[in-house]
Every structure is written in C-alpha cells, then in structure tokens.
Amino acid sequence: MTLATDVKAHVKLYDLHPPIDDFRAEALTGLMKQQKTISPKFLYDKSGAELFDAICTLDEYYLTRTEMAILQTYAHDIADLISDSVLIEFGSGSSQKIRILLDAIPRLQTYIALDISKQHLQESCLNLAEAYPLLETIAVCTDYTQPIDFPNIPSIDKKRKVGFFPGSSIGNLEPEAAIEFLKQTGQLLGPRGGLLIGVDLKKDRTILEPAYDDRQGISAAFALNLLTRMNRELGTDFNVDAFTYRAFYNPVGRIEMYIVSLIDQVVHLDDVEIPFWKGETLRTEYSYKYSLEEFRDLARAAGLQPNQVWTDPEQLFSVHYLSVDGGK
Ligand SMILES: C[S@@+](CC[C@H](N)C(=O)[O-])C[C@H]1O[C@@H](n2cnc3c(N)ncnc32)[C@H](O)[C@@H]1O
CATH class of the missing domain: 3.40.50.150 (Vaccinia Virus protein VP39)
Structure with a gap:
C-alpha cells in the first residue's frame, strides 16, 4: 500500500x-546459517546512519x-x-x-x-x-x-x-x-x-583495509550497532561487549566485514537459541x-x-x- x-x-x-517482521525473519534465517550473515541494509537505523556519516569524514x-x-x-x-x-x-x-x-x-x-x-x-x-x-x-x-x-x-x-x-x-x-x-x-x-x-x-590493501577499520573505531561501532538495534527492535539479548569487529581484503576482490564473538556464548531471538563459539563470525558486509x-x-x-x-x-x-x- x-x-x-x-x-x-x-x-x-x-x-x-x-x-518489522521482515527484519525478524531475515535476522533469524541469517543467524541460523553456517556462516552467520545479516544484510547490510539493517545497519542503518538512526544511530547507524549517524555513524555512517561520521565514517564519511574519516581520513582513512x-x-x-x-x-x-x-x-x-x-x-x-x-x-x-x-x-x-x-x-x-x-x-x-x-x-x-x-x-x-x-x-x-x-x-x-x-x-x-x-x-x-x-x-x-x-x-x-x-x-x-x-x-x-x-x-x-x-x-x-x-x-x-x-x-x-x-x-x-x-x-x-x-x-x-x-x-x-x-x-x-x-x-x-x-x-x-x-x-x-x-x-x-x-x-x-x-x-x-x-x-x-x-x-x-x-587498489592496495594498505589503503583499503584502514578505510573499513579505522583507528578511532567508528567502523567497528557502526557494525556493532547492529547488535544494539536487534536487542532494541527484535528483543535479542546480545552482550555487545562480548563481540568485536574485523575487516580484511580478500584477494577475490572484496573487503569482508565481520562481528566476531570474543567468548563461547548463546544469544536468544524469541525462543530460538543461537550459539556462538569463541572466534565465530557474523558477516555484516561485503564491499566488492x-x-x-x-x-x-x-x-x-x-x-x-x-x-x-x-x-x-x-x-x-x-x-x-x-x-x-x-x-x-
Ligand atoms: C553506504 S550509505 C550511502 C549513502 C550515500 N548515498 C553516500 O553515497 O554517501 C548507504 C545508504 O543506503 C541505504 N540503504 C542500504 N541498503 C538499502 C536498501 N536495500 N534499500 C534502500 N536503502 C538502502 C542506507 O540507509 C544508507 O542511507
């Protein structure tokens, strides 16, 4: 309509x-995959949009x-x-x-x-x-x-x-x-x-990688904000402090961006248990x-x-x- x-x-x-049900359904499907994945389109709530604007002003x-x-x-x-x-x-x-x-x-x-x-x-x-x-x-x-x-x-x-x-x-x-x-x-x-x-x-990875993982940690905050958004909008119980961020250039021709679990832990979405082991990744973006x-x-x-x-x-x-x- x-x-x-x-x-x-x-x-x-x-x-x-x-x-909102589309976000819930896509998040659930993505979190149940072997390589956990959530579409980058969900990175842009109000805070995400503000953090992205901050990224645009970074030297890197x-x-x-x-x-x-x-x-x-x-x-x-x-x-x-x-x-x-x-x-x-x-x-x-x-x-x-x-x-x-x-x-x-x-x-x-x-x-x-x-x-x-x-x-x-x-x-x-x-x-x-x-x-x-x-x-x-x-x-x-x-x-x-x-x-x-x-x-x-x-x-x-x-x-x-x-x-x-x-x-x-x-x-x-x-x-x-x-x-x-x-x-x-x-x-x-x-x-x-x-x-x-x-x-x-x-271009060379020494230019590419800092662009997606800056010294001030704004790219990291942008990715981790997805967990805060899911907690608020979907009622998940991510402990944001128990995750970190990683980005690297894969020579197939893309930057890959991940949220990484720092510990073995279990997160809940409705009544579904989503296990993360220490070092397991949730992919947030590719950038070809x-x-x-x-x-x-x-x-x-x-x-x-x-x-x-x-x-x-x-x-x-x-x-x-x-x-x-x-x-x-
Ligand atoms: C990387 S930012 C680019 C913003 C701006 N066009 C620029 O070049 O600086 C991506 C923008 O696209 C929006 N976006 C991302 N995925 C989208 C989708 N699937 N449909 C509509 N908008 C989307 C985001 O909300 C965000 O504003």
Missing part, C-alpha cells in the same frame, strides 16, 4: 517500508571525498547527460552528493530519494528541500534490492529518468545480485534512461571492488550500456554513466 504524506509543503513521503575513508571530487570536477559533463531528467537516488542517506548535481543543473525539477532508513530519509529530504526550494523533492522509504512497487507520481510519468547510485553501495551486492539489481534498475528507469553510479576501484573493465562487463551483463566513466588522478574511485535502452 502506498501512503503519501506531506511531511512539509514541498517534501512528499511515500512509505513502502518493509514491516577516501571513498566519499574522492567521489565528491570526481562529481565536482566533471559536473558539467555529467549535467550534459542528465539535465533533462527526473533524478532518482538509490540509498540517498544524507543527500549530500546530489547537491553537486543540483548545483550544476539549476533547472532540474524533480528529485526522488529512495532509502530504507525512514527517519534519516525524512530529515535529509527536508534539509534538501529547504536548500533547494524550487525543487520537487519526493522521499520513498523502500528496500531497493526488492522489486519496487513504484508509487504513481503524475509529475514524472512521461519524463526521462536517471538513477544516481553513489557510495559504491553496488559493492555490497555479490556480483550475481549486482547484475540482478542493475537489470531491475534499468527496467525501473525505462527507455532513454541512464544510471550514474559510483564504484570503488581495486571492480576495475573499470570488470564493472563495464557487469553492466553489459545486466543489459546496460557503459557510456562515460570518470576517475580521480590517483585512480582510487570511478563514476560510471550507464545508458538504458537507447538513452544518452
């Missing part, structure tokens, strides 16, 4: 948020500043490709990077932010709408990995649609799932559409890294056409523009 509410005169919120976390610098440097080239469209951002978070595009395309009329973290989405869209009062800002709280039952929004009906998927969040999906996501996104954007997507590049050609191949496998790509001088990060079906 679609519920549209005017949060403020110029932000419309469509709440398609998955019910080169991704945000590098991607923003690429967007700024090539804003006019990008504007040429996307200026006549409705922009749809996947995983909009604090809606900061979109401002670079909005500043380069003052005549852009409509921005649609999709995010699973409702409160953060609402606050970010309100801030954006205040800064860009002429922009039609629409917030859709949804899980973008599921087929999106996109609300009927008359003002975007016949318009060209361009997706914006920054932050290298595509790397959280395993390659097969990334292809499925890109296919689904191509269908959602429709003919003549495009997708502007930030993708982290392969792609060379330029590997990512272009992935896009082609999803039926999207690699069009332009921009990188920074040190080749740390890439921003690709992919065309959907005859789009520019």
Whole structure:
C-alpha cells in the first residue's frame, strides 16, 4: 500500500517500508546459517546512519571525498547527460552528493530519494528541500534490492529518468545480485534512461583495509550497532561487549566485514537459541571492488550500456554513466 504524506509543503513521503517482521525473519534465517550473515541494509537505523556519516569524514575513508571530487570536477559533463531528467537516488542517506548535481543543473525539477532508513530519509529530504526550494523533492522509504512497487507520481510519468547510485553501495551486492539489481534498475528507469553510479576501484590493501577499520573505531561501532538495534527492535539479548569487529581484503576482490564473538556464548531471538563459539563470525558486509573493465562487463551483463566513466588522478574511485535502452 502506498501512503503519501506531506511531511512539509514541498517534501512528499511515500512509505513502502518493509514491516518489522521482515527484519525478524531475515535476522533469524541469517543467524541460523553456517556462516552467520545479516544484510547490510539493517545497519542503518538512526544511530547507524549517524555513524555512517561520521565514517564519511574519516581520513582513512577516501571513498566519499574522492567521489565528491570526481562529481565536482566533471559536473558539467555529467549535467550534459542528465539535465533533462527526473533524478532518482538509490540509498540517498544524507543527500549530500546530489547537491553537486543540483548545483550544476539549476533547472532540474524533480528529485526522488529512495532509502530504507525512514527517519534519516525524512530529515535529509527536508534539509534538501529547504536548500533547494524550487525543487520537487519526493522521499520513498523502500528496500531497493526488492522489486519496487513504484508509487504513481503524475509529475514524472512521461519524463526521462536517471538513477544516481553513489557510495559504491553496488559493492555490497555479490556480483550475481549486482547484475540482478542493475537489470531491475534499468527496467525501473525505462527507455532513454541512464544510471550514474559510483564504484570503488581495486587498489592496495594498505589503503583499503584502514578505510573499513579505522583507528578511532567508528567502523567497528557502526557494525556493532547492529547488535544494539536487534536487542532494541527484535528483543535479542546480545552482550555487545562480548563481540568485536574485523575487516580484511580478500584477494577475490572484496573487503569482508565481520562481528566476531570474543567468548563461547548463546544469544536468544524469541525462543530460538543461537550459539556462538569463541572466534565465530557474523558477516555484516561485503564491499566488492571492480576495475573499470570488470564493472563495464557487469553492466553489459545486466543489459546496460557503459557510456562515460570518470576517475580521480590517483585512480582510487570511478563514476560510471550507464545508458538504458537507447538513452544518452
Ligand atoms: C553506504 S550509505 C550511502 C549513502 C550515500 N548515498 C553516500 O553515497 O554517501 C548507504 C545508504 O543506503 C541505504 N540503504 C542500504 N541498503 C538499502 C536498501 N536495500 N534499500 C534502500 N536503502 C538502502 C542506507 O540507509 C544508507 O542511507
């Protein structure tokens, strides 16, 4: 069901948020697996979203500043490709990077932010709408990995649609799932559409690993916050102090992030007992890294056409523009 509410005169919120039972069911299934796993989409409650914003400002976390610098440097080239469209951002978070595009395309009329973290989405869209009062800002709280039952929004009906998927969040999906996501996104954007997507590049592990396990322990706090969230929302009894965090580069081409049990212990979810032995891991995230050609191949496998790509001088990060079906 679609519920549209005017949060403020110029932000419309469509709440398609998955019910709490989905979190319970996914957590239970993930915790019963041999390799315990919980999807990174559950990392972003209010505290998680704040901790992620703090990570983005860390020296070690080169991704945000590098991607923003690429967007700024090539804003006019990008504007040429996307200026006549409705922009749809996947995983909009604090809606900061979109401002670079909005500043380069003052005549852009409509921005649609999709995010699973409702409160953060609402606050970010309100801030954006205040800064860009002429922009039609629409917030859709949804899980973008599921087929999106996109609300009927008359003002975007016949318009060209361009997706914006920054932050290298595509790397959280395993390659097969990334292809499925890109296919689904191509269908959602429709003919003549495009997708502007930030993708982290392969590089030395001495740069990669500190980005995901910083000296101040913010990445660790971000991952461990998942346990606090489960205790609060699902009634689990994780003793957060009895777990730690680990991240490392696996040469198959991805950073792997885990919560690690410091002792033998048993955690409860409803009446289910979940044993952890000392050293056992709960995987919270993968972050795949792609060379330029590997990512272009992935896009082609999803039926999207690699069009332009921009990188920074040190080749740390890439921003690709992919065309959907005859789009520019
Ligand atoms: C890594 S942050 C990136 C935020 C921002 N786009 C950036 O580049 O800095 C991921 C964002 O996507 C949202 N998110 C994660 N998984 C999601 C999903 N499956 N569906 C919708 N939003 C999701 C999170 O709430 C968070 O705001």
